Amino acid sequence: MSIKGLVMSHKCERQGYWYGLESRKQMGAVDVLNALRDYRSAEAEMRRRTQASMGMGETDLMALRYLLEAERVGREVGPKELTVRLGITSASMTSLVDRLVRSGYVTREPHPTDRRALILRPTPGSDQEVRGTLGDMHARMMEVAATLNAEESLVVVDFLRRMRSAIDEVAT
Known part of the structure; x- marks a missing residue:
């Protein structure tokens, strides 16, 4: 994809979330939330595929x-x-x-x-089946995570922990 295409795609993502854009800082935050939402959707779809292939919920x-x-x-x-x-x-x-x-x-x-x-x-076979089903995906995820340097890793981990806290604090 060209740079122009990436910029246009990036602009469309900003419009895809529920939040208003009152400042430049919020534009970046909306981009992060859109990326997080996309990741969660992809992960949910992967879980559905895994459950279907293993025949379990x-x-x-x-x-x-x-x-x-x-x-x-x-x-x-x-x-x-x-x-x-x-x-x-x-x-x-x-x-x-x-x-x-x-x-x-x-x-x-x-x-x-x-x-x-x-x-x-x-059972011994269940461990092998889970590893066989999820092993390739886990290897690809580890490959991506390993591209982060130590400082980037700390930032991502801190961000995800704070997001989890924000979600955990939501009253049900």
Whole structure:
């Protein structure tokens, strides 16, 4: 794309957000928010593609990721902990675990010291499938992030943390 095309594209982006442009500083802020919105849209679409290819919903994928992370550090996770982590009901957890077990991503095992409790473990194949499905995308994202120098990285991390705080403070 030519410089003129980039400038025209850039001007159109400024018009695409909900905020008024009262100053030059706000023009830059709107550009940042537009870029962030575009990234979030692309990420949401990637999640839909991943969920479709693995045949699972977003909560299922979040549960599997949590179980894989816990297993990597040698921590056992039961349904109660996962229920709290995902913010879902016990009935929803039962359905979720049933789906993950049926699809071969998770096993239920008896707790070693509490006969009433269960431990959820990801199957070895589930880790390989998640890595196979997401590995290429993660490598491309890491490649882009690695182009930032240390100072740029600090600025981006600080910005994203402040954005998260701003969002977390919104009353629901």
